[in-house]
Amino acid sequence: MLSATNVTKRFGGLTAVDSVDLEIDDAEIVGLIGPNGAGKTTLFNTLTGVHPPNEGTITFNGTDITGSESHQIAQHGITRTFQTPRTFDEETVLENVLIGALFGSGKSLSRSEAADVGRDALDFVDISHGEDADVSELNLMDRKLVELARAIAANPDLLLVDEIGSGLTPTELEKLTNTLQRVRDERGISVFWIEHIMDAIMGATDRIVVLNQGEKIADGTPEEVQNDPAVAEAYLGERDEDGTAAEVAE
Numbered sequence: 001m002l003s004a005t006n007v008t009k010r011f012g013g014l015t016a017v018d019s020v021d022l023e024i025d026d027a028e029i030v031g032l033i034g035p036n037g038a039g040k041t042t043l044f045n046t047l048t049g050v051h052p053p054n055e056g057t058i059t060f061n062g063t064d065i066t067g068s069e070s071h072q073i074a075q076h077g078i079t080r081t082f083q084t085p086r087t088f089d090e091e092t093v094l095e096n097v098l099i100g101a102l103f104g105s106g107k108s109l110s111r112s113e114a115a116d117v118g119r120d121a122l123d124f125v126d127i128s129h130g131e132d133a134d135v136s137e138l139n140l141m142d143r144k145l146v147e148l149a150r151a152i153a154a155n156p157d158l159l160l161v162d163e164i165g166s167g168l169t170p171t172e173l174e175k176l177t178n179t180l181q182r183v184r185d186e187r188g189i190s191v192f193w194i195e196h197i198m199d200a201i202m203g204a205t206d207r208i209v210v211l212n213q214g215e216k217i218a219d220g221t222p223e224e225v226q227n228d229p230a231v232a233e234a235y236l237g238e239r240d241e242d243g244t245a246a247e248v249a250e
Contacts, residue, residue, distance in 0.1 A: 001026050001190060002047070002078075002158055007056035009039075009046045016042040018214035019056070024158065029184050029191045031201040031222075034211035035234055040194045041083070043211065044160050048080055049073045061157065075106030079151040080160035083194075085143040087135045087150075094118050094131035097149045104154025114153075121149040124187075125179055141172045148176075152183065159183060161193045165200055173197065177204050202226065210234065 002024040009017040017039045024030050032040050045051045047058060049070040058066045060076050068076070079100070088096050097118035101109060109117065122131060127145045129138060135146055144164055151159055161180065165173045177200050183189045195201040201208065202222040210218035210225060212234035218225050225231055 001061055002192075003059045004047065005057050007043070007046055007053045007058065009042055009051055010054050016214050017046055017053070017211075020211070020214075020216045022209055022216065022219065024190055024192055026157075027184055027188050027190060028207065029180065029193065029205045031205040031208040032192060032194045032211065033196070033198070033201060033208060033225075037213075038211040038234075039214040040211055041162055042214075044080065044162055044192075044194065047073075048078060048160065071103070074104045074154060074156075077155075077157035078160065079104055079154045079156040079158075081144070081147045081151055081162060081164060083163040083166050085140070085147045087138075087143050087146055089134075089136040091135060092131065093122065093127065093129055093133050093135060093138075093146055096135055096146050097121055097153050100150035100153035101155075104151075104156075107155070117153050117155075118149070121153040122146075124152060124182070125149045126175075140167050141169075141176075144168075144176065145179075148179070152187070152189070156189055158190045158192065161191060163194050163196060165195055165197045173200055180204065 004020060004022050007017055007020045020043060034040055046053050049068050052067045057064060060078060063076060065073055065076055094115065098114050101114035101117040119131065125145045125148050127142055129142055135143060164176050180191050181204055184191055193201060205222060207220065208222055208225045209216060210231050217230045217234060218228045
């Protein structure tokens, strides 16, 4: 479904994403991990048109979307959430989700039709507030759910999720993890998920891609990635003379 080939993004002399190749299939949950500064969010931004790549090609469902604007990519079927929710806090819960239905899918919907789509998405994520609640009054968990519902309301084929577990309690994270699995199982939407909480991502993904200093260093099942020496070295530091990973003390 998504194919990225030799994707490279530079900022001046800094190469944030370096010749990355990856693929995501239908109905697949793929994790994206790596140390801080590895280029994970920059890769998301490159795939979604925030920062077009300097090199490489990105195709989605057979269409070349390289260099397309973010709204065009959304209408092709790729939506996303952010580590810090980007909600419209002066609007209600339903009005936030309406935006995804009205402008994200590329379909021509009346406001009434979009409201039905929005309510369906809110029911799916099981938010604890009513549709008329002001988003400014919501806690972090519910704002993340509003943003997730807005992305779902755009009827995507692929959902990119950036550290949705950040700042949540274990119970809240478990609920969101289960919701992402339901996104795939019940709606057929593939999920590409950045996360630092290893227990969550290792237990919920089909496959994991690992970045380090902008380069892809691993791509496999959670078990394969856990046992990959290159991944251990990236997280723990340099190798000793005997070949074992040594923690960097900083």
